[in-house]
Amino acid sequence: MKVFINKIIPEIGMQLLARPDIDLIMPENPEISYDEWISYCQQCDAILNIGAYKIDAKFFDLCPSVKAVSLFSVGYDQVDLAEATRRGIPVSNTPDVLSRATSDIAFLLMLMVSRLASFHTNQVRLGVRFKYFNPVANLGQELYGKTLGIFGLGRIGIEMALKCQAAYQMKIIYHNRNRHPELEESINATYVSFEELLAQSDVLSIHANYAPEYRGKFDASVFQQMKSNAILVNTARGGFINEDDLYKALKTEQIWGAGLDVSDPEPMLPDNPLLDLERVCVLPHIGSATFEARSGMAKTAAENIIAFVEGKPLLTCLNP
Numbered sequence: 241m242k243v244f245i246n247k248i249i250p251e252i253g254m255q256l257l258a259r260p261d262i263d264l265i266m267p268e269n270p271e272i273s274y275d276e277w278i279s280y281c282q283q284c285d286a287i288l289n290i291g292a293y294k295i296d297a298k299f300f301d302l303c304p305s306v307k308a309v310s311l312f313s314v315g316y317d318q319v320d321l322a323e324a325t326r327r328g329i330p331v332s333n334t335p336d337v338l339s340r341a342t343s344d345i346a347f348l349l350m351l352m353v354s355r356l357a358s359f360h361t362n363q364v365r366l367g368v369r370f371k372y373f374n375p376v377a378n379l380g381q382e383l384y385g386k387t388l389g390i391f392g393l394g395r396i397g398i399e400m401a402l403k404c405q406a407a408y409q410m411k412i413i414y415h416n417r418n419r420h421p422e423l424e425e426s427i428n429a430t431y432v433s434f435e436e437l438l439a440q441s442d443v444l445s446i447h448a449n450y451a452p453e454y455r456g457k458f459d460a461s462v463f464q465q466m467k468s469n470a471i472l473v474n475t476a477r478g479g480f481i482n483e484d485d486l487y488k489a490l491k492t493e494q495i496w497g498a499g500l501d502v503s504d505p506e507p508m509l510p511d512n513p514l515l516d517l518e519r520v521c522v523l524p525h526i527g528s529a530t531f532e533a534r535s536g537m538a539k540t541a542a543e544n545i546i547a548f549v550e551g552k553p554l555l556t557c558l559n560p
């Protein structure tokens with residue numbers, strides 16, 4: 241079977257894929273254009289895909305030989321899953337293996353913003369003679385006993401909740417499309433409406449799966465309902481946040497700060513005014529960027545390809 245993989249993945253995945261029944265096709269330069277990507281996919285039976293090019297009706301029309309898609313990500317917003325399902329094409333993702341790493345980044349951003357860490361680092365780097373011991377300037381806020389609101393309590397959200405409970409005994413509230421009573425008990429989380437989530441959260445961390453209807457959901461009307469000490473954390477997808485409205489909400493102190501591992505576009509453009517704000521910390525989408533998580537993703541993604549090649553169901557299949 242011919243399998244297209246657009247970038248080298250960690251060794252464990254490359255080793256698994258090195259089998260006589262798999263003819264692995266890889267570009268010499270991993271930064272390929274959409275058209276180049278399509279022409280590679282057109283030669284293959286399955287793809288192990290890293291990246292954001294849309295896998296939708298147009299893709300399936302252009303690449304009729306592709307009969308399985310193994311994503312190297314937990315997010316699958318680049319895929320039209322309904323269309324794949326309609327055409328009988330299985331699609332898999334890499335759940336679980338990156339939950340710890342991604343929730344670490346959410347936790348890190350929460351702390352960095354709460355203590356203005358990016359701002360202070362820049363001061364040092366710029367050689368500014370900063371008045372560290374000014375008793376009233378540039379103060380952060382502590383998190384002990386505060387309320388963490390989670391938008392989208394899945395695997396990553398759960399890990400974030402557990403960290404915040406263990407470190408700071410934070411109270412956990414969450415809002416999901418569907419309520420999870422079993423989780424509420426096991427991690428001591430309380431389900432609230434979206435409005436209550438906004439009104440009560442001292443830290444609001446976004447962990448939901450992104451879908452087009454969420455585009456710009458966190459906008460001016462949302463920020464107006466949040467607490468003035470609130471920190472917004474986003475490690476999910478940049479599209480959740482209207483960045484212009486976020487900038488205004490931060491400038492007018494409607495909310496306190498924001499920690500963003502994701503943006504729209506990515507990477508965030510260097511002239512984005514959010515980067516000038518003291519209580520903003522921006523990272524370039526590094527949620528899963530650990531040796532452990534990326535190896536786990538490589539193993540899962542490769543095992544899904546192998547399952548397809550062996551005529552078995554994909555192990556972490558997303559299709560209903």
Ligand code: DGY
Pocket residue numbers: 312313314315316338476527528
């Ligand atoms: C994921 O796995 O979804 C990460 O955000 C990388 O895209």
